[in-house]
Amino acid sequence: MSTHNNNLVPLPFKHTQPLATLADDILAHLANTSESTHPDALRPDALAWQHLRLRAFAHSGLPLVHKDSGPLLEQYYAQLSFILTKLPSETPLTFPWYPLFISPSSLPSTSASGAFPPTAASAAPLAPPLALPSLEYERAGVLYDLAAVHAALGTERTRNDEAGIKAAIAAFQTAAGVLTHLLTLLPRLHASLHGGPAPADLSAPTVTALRDLCLAQAQEVAWQKAVMDRLKNGTVAKIAARVAELYALARGAAELARAGTADAQPFAFPEDTIRYLAIKEAHFGAVAQYRRAIDDLGANRYGDELGRLQLAEDKLQEAGKLGRRGVPDAVVRDLKASRASPLPLVLVVLLMLARGGTDAEDNNLIYLSPPTPASSLPPIPPATLARATLPPTLAAPLAHLRAPAIFAALVPRQVAEVLELWEDRKRGWVDERVEARARALECRAAGLLTQLHLPSSLEASHQPLGVPPAVLDAAARVQAEGGVARLEAMMQDVRRVAGVNARMLKEATDTLDRESTADAAHRAGHGPPRWTRPSSDAAAQPLRERAQQLEAVLRTAGDSDALVRAKFGEWEAALRVLEGGRDALAREVPASGGGAGGNGRGEGEGEGEGDAQRDRARRALRALLDQLADLRAARARVVDAARTSIAQCEIRERVLREAERRAAEGRARGGEDEGEGEGVGVGAREGSGLEEWEELLEGEGERLMRVWDEEMRRSALTLPTSDSPTRQAQHSLLASASATPSAAQQARERATAHYATAGDKFVEMLQNLQEGLAFYAKLGKLLGELRDACRSFDYARTAEAQDLARALSAAPSLSPPPPSSAPAPAPAPGTPRRRTPAAAAPPARGPQGQGQGQGGEATPRRSTRRAAQAQAQAQVQDGPASPAPSAVKTPARSKKKAAAPAAASANAKEEEEEETREEEEAGEREEVPAAAAAVGGWDPSQGIRFG
Template sequence: MTALLSLEGKKTDPAGWTPFIKQYIAESYAESPDQYSDECAILDQLRSQSVNIPSHPNVLARLQQYYAQLAQLMTKFPLDIGIQFSWYPIAGTGAPSVGHKNGYYEKACVLFSIASMFSELACSESKDSPEGARQSCLYFQNAAGCYQHLRDVVIHEIRVPPPADMSHKSLTLLSTLMLAQAQECSWRKALLENVRHGAIARLAIKLSEFYLTLADILTDDGIASLFPSSWALQVRTKAHYFEAIAHHRKGIECEQNGKFGEQITRLQLSDAALKLVQQDINGSQSFWGSTATISDALLRDVHDLQEMIAEQLASAIRDNDSIYMDIVPQASQVALIPGFEIVKPLVPIIVSEPFNELDLAGDDPKKLKPLFTKLVPFAVHQAISVYVDRKDLLLKMDILKKIKELDEECNSTLQDLGLPSSLEALVQPTGLPDSILLKAEEIQHEGGCQALYNMFDNVEMLSTKNAALIDEAVNELGKEHDEDERLRRRFRLEWIRPTSISLTAQLLEKGDQLSQTLENARNADKIVREKLKNWSKLIDLLSLPEKIIEQSIPSGTIDETQGGVGDDIIQRLQSLVDECYANIRDRQRIADEAQSMSEQDDISPLILKRASELSDRSSTVKIETSQFDPLFTTELGKYNELLKQVKKHSQEQWVLLNKIKDANNDFTTKRKGSGEISRREKALQNLEQAYLKFKEIRTNLVEGIKFHSQFSKALMKYRNICVDFVVARQLEAEELTR
C-alpha cells in the first residue's frame, strides 16, 4: 500500500462560552442566566474535550456533537456575542492565529477539524485486510464529504473572508485528495479479494486521473505553499505510478485473452509511466538534495513494479517473437482504459442535518440532547406565549368551564327535584344509601373540615405575607421621601436633584393597585370562610363513622317502602339518575385528560424548528407571530376529540334532564309520603348539599392558595424595584452630600 496523506485538525486558543452566553441572556432575554449555568458548563467542556486532541473515534464523536450543538446554538444567538475564536492555520507552528468574534467561524473551523480527523483515522487503519481497507475507504469518503460541505455550505455562513487554508481552492484540493485516497483503499481491497485484472486496471486508471487533478491544483504556488512541500511531488508520482499499474494489469488480462501483441504494448506503456516517475524522483533529488520528500514506502513500490515490468516485458517479447508472432500495436492504437470511480463524498448526517440528529422534540433517547432548549428568541417567546394563551382559553372556556356549567346544571336540577334523596328515602327507608356512603368516604379521604381549615390558614398566611411585601415596599419609599426632604431642608438650593415624589408617583400608584387587588382577594376569602362556618357541622357529620351518620338520619318503616309507587317508575327514575352521575364522572375524566394533555403540551421544540425553517437558520430574518398560525391550528387540533365529547354531553344532557323531570313527576304524583319518610328525605338532601359545599369550598381554597402564591411573585418583584430605587437614591445622596 503506498503512503497516504492526512492533516491534523486545526489548533485553537482556549475560549470559554459561559461568561458571554450569560451576559447575552441577561441583556437580551427576560430570564435569569444562572439557570443555564449547567448547560454553559457542558458546552465549555465539550469544546475543551474535542479540540486540540489527538485523533480517536471517541474524540471524533465529541467533535461532531460539538458541531451539532453549535449549529442549533446559532439559531438562538447572533453570530457575535463577544467571544473571540482564534484558530491557527494548517501551515504549521509559528504562523499567527486568525480570530473572529463569529460563532459561524468557530463552526467552520470545527468542521475542518472533523474532516481532518477522519483523514487521520483513515490513515491509521490497517490496509492488510479487506475490512481494514473498507473502513479506511469509508473514513476518507467522510473526510471528502466534510471538506466539500465546508466549501459549499458552511463557509458561506461566516460572512467574513475565510482564511487561506479554507479557501475554495484549498478545500477542493483536500476533498479531491481524500476522494483519491478512498479510491486507493478500494483498489487495495480489490487486490486483497483477487478481483479480475481488468477491474483493478479500471480502478487504477481512475486513481491516476485523481492524482493528476491534484498535481494540477498544486501547480498554484498560493495553494502549494499551504501544504507540506512533499505533497506536489507525491501526487504527481502516484499519478504516473497508478497509470503504470493500470497498463500492467490490463496487460495481464490481454495475456489471459490471447492478445499477446497488446500485452507487450501495455507493458511498454507501463514502463514509460514508471520512467516519468523516475524523472520526478531524480528531479527531487537534485532540487532537495535527498529523496526525503517522497515516502520510502512509495519508493519501494515503484522500484518493485519497475523490476516486475522489466522482467515481464522481456519475457513477453521473447515469447511473442518465438511462439505467438502477434502484431504489436502502436500505443496510440490500443483502447483507452475506462476509469471506474467507486467512491463519492459522504457527509455524516450529524454534519449535513444536525437538526435531524438532535432530540428537539425531547422524545428520542437515542439522539443527542440539545443545549439551551428552553431558551428561545424573543419572537419565538411571543409565539409560544400566544399558543399558550390560545390553549388556555380553549381549555378553560371550551372544556373546563363548559364541564363545570354542565355539572352545576345537573346537580342543581337534581337538588331542585330532591334527587336522589327522595328516591333513596323511599327505596331504602333504613340504613345509609350507597351514594351517601361514597360521599362520606371521599370527604374523610380529603381530611374533612380540618383539612379545609388548614387550607384556609394557609390562605391567610400567604395573604399576610403579601400584605407585608406591599407595606415593606411603600414604607421604603416613604423613608426615602422623608430622608430626601431632610436633606433638601439642610442644603436648600444646593440640593439640586429631583424630588422623590416626582420619581415615585408611578411606583406609589402601582402599590395602590396591588393593595386594592389584595383587598378584593381578602374579601373573597372572607366569603369562603363564612361559607365554611355555615356548613362545617354537616361536613363534620359526614366525617364521622358510618353508624353515627346513620343514627343522625330518621328511618322510615318497611311497609312504606314504595309508598304506592310502581317498581317500573322507581327503576326508570333510578336509572336516569345513575346515568346523570355517570355523565358527571365521564366529564371529570375528560377534564383530567384535558388538564394532563395541556400540562404536557410543550410546543417550544416545534416552534423552534419552524422558526429555524423560516429564518433558514439566519439571525437577520425577521419572524412574525402570525407566521406560526398554521402550526397553532394543527397543534390545537389535538383537543378536537375532547371538544367533541363535551359537545356531545351538552347536547345529550338537555334531553336527559327533561327525562328525569318527567320521571320525577310520575314518581312524586304517585308517592304516598309520611312524616318519617319526609324527614329522612330532608336529612339526606342536607347531606347531599353538605358534600357539594365541601367540594365547592375546597375548590375555592385551592384557587385562593394558587392566587396568593402567584401574586406574591409580582409583589416581590415590585418590592425589589422599590428597594433598588431607594438604594440608588441613597448612594446618589451620599455622593451629592460629599
C-alpha cells in the first residue's frame, strides 16, 4: 500500500548485502581460533547460519513485509544471541548494512508486496554500505528490520473495522517495543567497536525518534477508535493531546539526531520526515483544542471555547505554513474534509470563530466571558493508550530457539575467556614466582663468586702458567655464539626495528594531526554553531592517549638500548680478545712467574707444609664450588619441572561445570535474567565480567603454586652468604698463600677475572638484544594496530565531515518554527500555557477508511447557546421578553445569569463552571482508564480493546 493513500507511514528498512561466503569465512576464522573443535565438525552449523540469513533477507537484502517475516527475523536474532555466547562480537567477518533513508527527499514507502518499489533510489543507494566486523552490528541491523516489518504491517492494515484497528495498534506497539529493546543494546554495539565511529543511523537519538513515531501512530489509531466509539469530547481531546505530544517528541529527537550529540554522530534525517512529524504535531494539537472547545461549549465555558478555537486555528495555520512537499496526500486530506463533514477542519474552526465573533461583545456584556488567552487556558492532560510492547521471543531469545542452536559444540565464549585468562595467569605465575625468583638467586650467587674472584682466582693459583680453563670456557662461548660480529649485527637490527616503530608512531600521530587540521578548517568555514559534531580533540582522545603511552614505552626502550650499547663499548676490547681464542688470551693473561703449583717466589719455595696446606684449601674450595654448581643445576631442574607441570595443569572441566551451574541458576531465575545475559556468556548477566571467576582462579592457582613456592624457598636457603663455607674456604686459600702476593700473580688474577667476566657480559648482552628484538616485534604490532585505527578514524571522520558539509549546504531549515535541539518538556500539571502543536485531523462520527475521513470534524449544534444569548440581549435592551419557543430550550444557567446583576453573574458563573468542570473531569476519568485498562491487558496477537 502506498503512503499516498495512507495517513500513516512505515519505517525505512536497512538494506544489507547477501554474504555468499559467510560459511567459508567463519570456518576459516574458527580454524585459527578454535582449539577444541575441528572446523569440519562445524561446517553444518556455518551453512545453517548462511542459509538462515539468506532466508531472512533474500537476495535483495530486504525482509518481506509479511506475517511470516517477523518469526523468521526473531529466529535469526535468537541464533545471533546464542552465537554471541560462543564467539566474541569482534570477528574478521564484516557485515555490510546501508544507512537508513537511502532516498533522502522522500518518506519511507512500501509497495503492495511490502518491498521497496524498484526505483533508482533503491536500485542504486546514494550511500555505500557500512561494513563493520561486529556481530553486535549484525544483530542490531536484524532487530531494527524486525521493527520496520511490524511498522509496515501496521500501515497496511485496513482500519475501517475494530479488528483492523486492533491489529494496527498491536503492530505499531510491537515495533516501538523492538526499538526500545534496540536502545538497550546500543552500548554493546559501541563497546564492540572499541572507540571507532558508530553508525549514525543506529545512534540513540535516531532510534528514539523512530520509536516515538511508532508510538505516535499507535496512539493515533487508538484515537481513531475512540472517535468511532463516540467517547466524550474531553476524553478524545486527551487522547489527541497525547498523539501531538508523541509526534513532538519524535520530531525533537529527529532534530537532535540531525544536530548530533557528544556520543552520537549527526544523522541527516530527511526533511520530508521532519515536515511530516511537524504537520502531524500541529494537526493533532488543533484537534485536541477543537475537541476541548466543544467540551467547553457544553459546559458553558464560552471564553475558554473561543480561546481554544483561536488556538486551534493558529495551529492549523502553522501546519499549512510547513508546506506539503513529500508529505502523503492522505495527511493533507485530513486537514481538508471527511465523510462525516464535507467541510475542512480549518473551515469548521473558522465558521465557529465567525459565529462566536459576533457574540464577543455579548460575552463581555452579559456573560463576562471574554476569549481566554492561550497562556491562561488550562492544559489538556494527555491520556496514554499506546505503550511499547516487547515480544517474549526477544525478551528471552535463548529460551525461544525453535531450531538447533548454531555452534552449540563450541566452548562458550566466556568459558573460553576464563580458560585464556587461566593460561595467562599460569604464565605469569611461572615468570614471577618461579623464574624471576630463580634469576634473583642466580644473580646473588654470581655476585658472590665475582666478589671472591671465583673460580678464576682458584684456577690462577692452581695453574700459574697458560690460560685458565674458566677463560677458555668464556672464549668458547663467545666464539660459539658468533662473537662481536653477532652483537654488532643484532644492535643494528635493534636500531632498525626501533626506527620502524618510531615511524609507525609518527604516521599515526600525523594522521590524527591531519584530521584535526581538516576539522578545524570545516569548523571555521561553517561556524561552530552549525558544525556541531564533536571536536577532533574529544573524538581522538583515546587514540592520542594510546599514542602517548606507546611513545613513553618506545622512549624507555631507547634508553635500554643505549645502556646495552654503552656496555658493548666497555667490553668490546675484551670480547675481541676472547674471540681470538687461546693464542690471543695467552698474550693477554700473564703467568704468575712460577711453575705449576708455585706462588711466583721461586722453584722450591712452595714445597713442604705450605704446599700441602694450599692443596687442602684448593680441594675444599673446589668441592664447595662443585656443590654450588650442583645446587644451581638442581634449581634449574626445578624451574623446568615447574614450567612443565604448571603448563599441563588444566581446569577446563571445572570451569565447564561451573558455567553450567550458573546457566542453570540463570534459567531458574526466569527469562528476564536470560534476556539480560544473552550475548554476554553462559549464565552471565549484563554488566558481569570475568571478575566473578576470580575466586575460582585464585583458589586453583594457590593449590597449584603451593608446592613450587616451597621448592623455591628451600632453594633460597642453600644460597652462599657472607659467612658461608665458600667464603671461609676462599679465605683459607688466601691465608695459605704468601702473605704478599707478587705483582705477576695479582696481574694474572685480574686478567683471569676480567676475561671471565667479559664472557658473562657477552651472554648478558646477547640476551638483552634478543629480548629487545622480541620486545620491538610486539611493540610494532601494537603500533601497527594504532596506525590502522588512526587511519580508520581519519577515513570515518572525513566521510562524516563530507556528509555533514553536504547536509549543511543543501538542507534548508523548516519554517516556522526553527527546529529545536531536543523535545520540549511536558508542562507541569495545572500550568496554564499553550500546548505543543500536534498534527492530525479530528475524528469522524462513524467507521471510516484508513486513508480518508480521519481528520474531519462535524460542526456541533450551537442553537441552544445562540437562543440564550438572543434572549439575554433582548432582556437587556427591551426589558423582559416572552419565553423562548419550545423548539429552542434555553439552559437554566443562562437564564439565571441573565437575570442577576453583572457582578453576581460573574461570581456565580465561576462557581458553576468550576462545578461543571469537576463533574466532566470525573466522567472523563472514568472513561479514559476504561480504555487504558483495555490497552494494558491487550494480547499482542489480537491488538487493542476499547470499551
